[in-house]
Amino acid sequence: MELSRSSIQGLVREIKEEMFSDIDPYTFVSPSAYDTAWLAMIPDPRDPTGRSMFKGCLDWVLNNQREDGFWGECDGHGRPTIESLPATLACVVALKKWNVGTREVQRGLAFVNENTEKLLGDHFPRWFAIVFPGMIDLAHEVGLQIALPMQLGLSMNIFGERQSILEREELVGEQFPPLLSYLEVLTPTDDKLIEESITKDLNLDGSLFQSPAATARAFMATGKRECLAYLQSLVQRCPNGVPPTYPMNEDLIQLCLVHQLQRLGLADHFAQEIDHILTHIHRNYQNQESGRGSRTASATQLHKDSLAFRLLRMHGYTISPWSFCWFLNEKKFQDHLEKNYEFFSSVMLNVHRATDLMLPGEYELEEARSFSRKLLEKSISIRNGDWSSLKRMIEHELSVPWITRLDHLEHRIWIEDKDMNALWVGKTSFHRLSSFQNEKLKKLATADYEFRQSIYRIELEELTRWFKKWGLVDLGFAREKTIYCYFAIAASNSLPYDSVVRMMVAKSAILITIADDFFDSHGSLHDLNTLISAIQRWDGKNLYGHCKTIFDVLDDLVKEIAAKQLLSQGSDITNHLQHIWHETFNSWLVEAKWSRNHYVPSMEEYLTTGMTSVGAHTMVLPTSCLLTPSLSNHKLHPNKYETLTKLLMLTTRLLNDSQGYQREEEQGKLNIVLLYLKENPEADIKDSIAYVKGILERKKKELLQHALIDGFSDLPKQCKHLHLSCLKVFGMFYHSSNRFDSEDTEMLKDIQQAIYSPINVGKTSKHESHNQTFLANIKTWI
Template identity: 60%
Template sequence: MEFSKSFNIQALVKTIKEELLSDNNDPYSFIAPSAYDTAWLAMVPDMSEPCQPMFKNCLDWVLNNQNVEGFWGEYDGHGMPTIECLPATIACMIALKRWNAGEMIIDKGMAFIEANAEKLIGEIYDSNCPRWFAIVFPAMVEMAQINGLEIIFPDRIKRVEMSIFYKREQILEREELVDKYHYPPLLSYLEALPALYNFDQEDALKHLHADGSLFQSPSATASAFMATGNKDCLNYLQTLVQKCTNGVPQTYPMDEELLKLCMVNQLQRLGLAEHFNQEIEELLEQVYRNYMNRESWPKWTNSMATQLYKDSLAFCLLRMHGFRVSPWMFCWFLLEEEVQDQIESNHEYFSSVILNVYRATDLMFPGDHELEEARSFSRKLLEKTTSMGNEDQHTVPFPSFHSVIKHELRFPWMARLDHLEHRMWMEEKNSSGLWMGKTSFHRLSCLHNDKLKQLAVKNYEFRQTTYKSELEELTRWSKSWGLSDMGFGREKTAYCYFAVAASTSLPQDSEIRMMVAKSAIVITVADDFYDMEGSLDDLEKITDAVQRWDATGLSGHSKTIFDALDSLVNELARKYFRQHGTDITNSLRDIWSETFASWFTEAKWSKSGFIPAAEEYLETGMTSIASHTLVLPASCFLSPSIPDYKLNPVQYESITKLLMVIPRLLNDIQSYKKEQKEGKTNFVLLHLKENPEADIEDSIAYAREILDKKKKELLEHALMDGFNDFSKPCRHLHLSCVKVFQMFFDSSNRYDSNTEMFQDIQKAFYIPVEVGAPKPLPPHPGSKQRYPTVVASYHFNQRYKNRIIRLAANSVVSHPISGNPYMKMPMAPKLKFCFM
């Protein structure tokens, strides 16, 4: 069974590499075509035969790509239309009506609008209707009426419809065609400007780009060409249609390097990067070379949003993969007050870009003051975005965006575990959205996104199967050594394994996961024994036994703990000897002896009432937290492994020392109240005692200041070469361990709770991924599959079988161009053979 699952995953990986990551593939196929812009090109008449469309393939696309529910445009991840589909659907119907094509398709589109308009726009009011929608939607309704399509909305939303039209009037009165306060400029919506609007053809011509486009917008350029007949506009449109044969994007040309970066980002967010390491590294190396050769920072242009999105995404991916890049790679926008004003004035439009900027600032190193400024700027705008309209999802570019932003703002990147982050992105219904365009989001193509999600789900479920099996094995091990039935303290077998499994991404690292989880169980039990169960005499005996590594004189709980520890150390030493031919038994014993000695020191302080200096406490506490005891032995089994002498306290690398102090500070910030009641020492309390003029909040702030500095240092040491002799896998294991402790102690002490982690563990190991209702199968390229006779020939599945037969039983099939009926007959008997 496991072999079969793995084989299916590898087969999908191979397909995706061939279809998406091959150098021979067209990057534009990665982006979903824009129904709205394709419809506008379909409206352009042929100059020599004005009764015929100039771009017939665009009209054919409109004919062939109506969704089964009757609309044009993209589904969200749950198979539902979005508000973006309303103007796109009306534009497509106008294009068909203009050429007397697809009468039945138009009727189906009208039925969709009648049935769904209230749901899609019913909650939009004047105060929070998106600017782009207020410009485009009224224009499409008016154009439909001019072309003989009477779109009638239910009386229940008449007031909303009127408010949208009123907002359009306000925009037209207030905004210049092109000004520095509104983005995208009003002129980029040329096709949606009313006929009576004060518009001069020269306004359009003087803003043409060198490639002949109007703000690189196919729809606006099509409108400009129909109004002016400009040859440069025509050349642009012809080039566009030749390049994009299956529907046009809403921006052309697009930055092909950005499209590839988006693909890498999607692979990482879905937890698939492990399958594409070589392809990702090769692409990022090329991106890095291009940025290093860039002669100057970007200047203000009308593609500023796309440029900032790309630069912040590239910075994030490059720094995460160990490339040394300056924050100015994307923080250039901080140097231009005009750019910041544009972003603040149009924060709704820039929200996806600003979210990307905020994510990039997660990777902050010491001295990155530009990132601190960018983080403050972006966080302020994101908070403003989420505050507008409360939970009204129409105040932001696409539904559920509130939840995405709030997740980013609420949970620090350091506190998130990869496995659950991958699941969240799979289940996010708008994960195909990339960045905001003129009238909708640039999205992954449905076909590619579905394949990626299919692979991601299979990959996640394969991990779940692996993790469940390992947790069962670990539970048996814990019981066999008596560690889960000690009768005191915390039984955290599931917590320990969850933390390890959810923070690392490779199923083949089973050996690493198991040894870290076993060590964590021993640490938890032994730490509780020192804290709450053992007498000082008991603790002295077990500490001495571990120093000598001799169980003589031990009994009861002490003997149980030592025996389990001895077995674990011997198991690891044997494995290492088989792999490397070197005996590391003494090195492993030394690191455990150091840890037990620190616990004993703290126990003596507690039982005697001795209060150490804060510095002395921290020196002992960074050992007693035992994070290095988890990571360093496991690092011996990574490839390449660390040398065994790195287990010696004298030889600890700076990254290991940072790993030791950060969890201690995290723990102490969250547990000072509990430890104050129990009469124990704590860094926050000790700082308060040594600084009588301070209050508890001052002490917490002081600890957080140190913690923030140490986390930046560790992040730099983990991601960049040159700070230590550790390999990248070893450094990343240090980082994963810190993220686990940050997750446990981010806003409370989750490790001590018996319930707070339950749901996360269920999602990580047991609950199937929920990716929403299945979407209709994607169109077959070039097919006429929207007609029953052809649909049946492509989709041999039960879901379509009954639907098609019911439809065909009373079907009038229209000619695909003229819209005239050419067949009326009961078709169900003739279709049944398709499903035999």
């Protein structure tokens, strides 16, 4: 059910009060039922009659069984995961040990017996092979009967794999997490565990690998004061259920929260809160670089550092790649990552994502990207149902470059992902966003997404009426790309609900497509020169036919943008807008004369004109005047274009040419790919495309530098982001094929997902009606 704008704003205020009012960061992470149950099992040595030392943990177990009979955190859609199986067994063992919760024990056992095969599938990870059989053995020891209805072969495989691991691995060897970190499910006969083995690897804080469960078992086995002090400190800090790791990195928790808000499309609602967190994080990294901080080579540290790098750089902060590329100088740690690549796949995913934001000369990022990609490709080659959601994310990351993804659709992927509440991987489970915050954020994200869709549908209908009103539908020669143009701007940038920019950019893009087609193939040179003269004078009195239609639409669009700018900013930019459009039309005339006179320009001559004729700046600069803060008027003059604007003009031209050369060759036109072949007769088409893409990669890095990093451009931040969105739109259209000029099935699906299909498809007849409207009109729109 779509919420109103006021309801969404009310939910935002509610979340701000609950999540950003000096709240303990530990409350953002769900308690671990598995670890809490292990603390509940510890007997109180001061009570000979027998009771739990940590009664609060036992009470938590009693009071936190799920409706379906299991314990443990759910995935993003409220469903139990494979993690719930050992968690439920640990809880029923704890209750049975103290002879409480008979009904809860029976419901828990029923859940395990009925759901193990369904949750497990055909494959299981290393941690599950160690923990699950160990918990079954422990359940048997306390007198619980487990009758798993699994296939005999699968059951034998799990127990056989556990035995193989115990025989093959050292207690603390090359595998991660080390075998000793699962002490709670290892019996005294396993590798002859003795007190000296525990003492040797005990952390300074008294924990065993910062695992509450393993430390609880270590204390029960040895009675060490250090372990007890750790456990008491843990319960004091987390009285309502303990986390899967303690202590947790509080900066990492905050970064994960920012990451969640951004991935869900909610960043604009929490801009001040995000900026406050990132300013704090950035200050910590500055202290670290000046020698006032320390770093340990660990997977959690790398996860945090790579996530921080990406978020800080995306928000304009200056941060060195070495803030997370330090692992490239740690050969032993690299070997550790490679040997345990499957467990560290979520870490490598964050490393790879961080390298998306590579700037010129950052060769360490190229090395980090190559390293992480190699391990990610290896990890997805292994069939393992437990991490299916993570694997989909990895496949998406590797197959769809970040620069080609549209934000609105990325938000949908994250909202719909079943593990959208997973923060980072732990020993036996993900650290997950707590149910309370997760439900609120998911509700807000869904409402925000569907409210945007309702706006997009209304605007698209208005745009279609505008297209018909001006007779553009009857021209006959032009590509009809109304829905493509609107979809591109709506899905690429999370502009405010009531932003006029979407419509102005879409109208500009439609007009550019039509006018470009007119100059390419339909208008005579006489018509083209007549139209250019009219635009130069800005007087269409003597025009007729298609020339008059194009001029009238252009004149109306310029007046509309200028009027909105005058109303909001108090300045008249009419002359500036007329000039930039004249510049663009004139570039089309130059190219038309080249084509019809069979003139072959040099590559430099071609790019000088082609950077203008692609029209990217014609869409971005005029509409940037409608943003707040507004673009300065003088930035609209060709001699005043910022470097960022020039880079956008160049990169979009190269993207267009790298996939549009076949169409243009058929039309008798030249582009940079074809010109390279003419100037280099020994080269083939692959050489030419590689040459163009090489330039493109270098220029994209420069563009990112000017768009993201403060101090490289004087343009307002929103204007810089609009430039970046434009690049991503061209990347989406022209990355691997010419999607703009094709009836791409995947493109149609993307459009439907962005504008019509609700987050949960088919939940109301109204949404089904929207889908039917889309399908009924698709042939007309394309």
